[in-house]
Amino acid sequence: MPARFELHGIAFSGPTYKVGLMLALAGEPFDYVHLNMMQGEHKQPAHLSKQRYGQVPLLTDRNNGRHLCQSAAILEYLSDTLGKFGGATLDERLQAREWLYWDFDRLASQIYRARTIKLGIRPAPPEVYDAHIAGGNAALKVLDQHLAGRNWIVGEGVTIADIDIYGVVAYAEEAGFDLSAYSNIQSWMKRFEALPGFASTKALLPMESRVAA
Numbered sequence: 001m002p003a004r005f006e007l008h009g010i011a012f013s014g015p016t017y018k019v020g021l022m023l024a025l026a027g028e029p030f031d032y033v034h035l036n037m038m039q040g041e042h043k044q045p046a047h048l049s050k051q052r053y054g055q056v057p058l059l060t061d062r063n064n065g066r067h068l069c070q071s072a073a074i075l076e077y078l079s080d081t082l083g084k085f086g087g088a089t090l091d092e093r094l095q096a097r098e099w100l101y102w103d104f105d106r107l108a109s110q111i112y113r114a115r116t117i118k119l120g121i122r123p124a125p126p127e128v129y130d131a132h133i134a135g136g137n138a139a140l141k142v143l144d145q146h147l148a149g150r151n152w153i154v155g156e157g158v159t160i161a162d163i164d165i166y167g168v169v170a171y172a173e174e175a176g177f178d179l180s181a182y183s184n185i186q187s188w189m190k191r192f193e194a195l196p197g198f199a200s201t202k203a204l205l206p207m208e209s210r211v212a213a
């Protein structure tokens with residue numbers, strides 16, 4: 001029987017990693033479809049008919065034929081349908097959602113963009129890179145202070161807020177950030193990486209398509 005979920009993405013993509021991580025932590029095997037973005041596969045009608053923004057990730061739920069996009073919305077969908085990582089109460093669920101919005105506004109926007117500049121994928125003048133580093137550090141400081149005395153971002157257990165934000169902070173060093181000043185973030189990352197089912201970007205997002213084991 002085929003796996004319930006099919007994830008379309010590229011190995012480089014942080015938002016795709018977030019979705020792969022969620023599935024892995026939830027113990028859901030998934031088929032992985034590698035898109036050839038160099039050849040513009042993400043802008044072809046076959047992809048656009050399922051992913052209106054012409055981006056990755058795209059997640060298909062074979063149980064109901066749904067095609068889902070936008071990583072944060074996908075995490076919410078998965079936590080609703082799988083009954084995992086959604087928070088223990090309505091208040092926790094709302095707080096987790098708050099962090100997802102904050103992430104894309106303040107953290108992911110800076111870290112992901114700094115990374116594409118640093119890796120030469122989207123070249124930009126040094127002052128643009130420096131502005132992303134400054135903005136990212138401001139956001140990392142907020143996160144580090146929030147994590148003081150806490151194991152997880154919301155409540156007492158792992159939620160989609162942790163999964164979403166880990167899928168950004170995991171790329172910070174590659175983007176040129178120095179995490180040594182953020183001891184609470186470092187401890188939280190270690191706790192996160194020890195979770196059953198945790199896997200690195202390389203393990204979850206290969207350079208070619210893969211059928212679930």
Ligand SMILES: N[C@@H](CCC(=O)N[C@@H](CS)C(=O)NCC(=O)O)C(=O)O
Pocket residue numbers: 012013014015016042054055056057069070071072
């Ligand atoms: N907000 C979106 C961002 C997705 C995104 O930026 N995807 C990139 C790859 S990491 C992409 O598909 N870029 C190609 C494009 O925008 O044309 C999400 O979280 O899913």
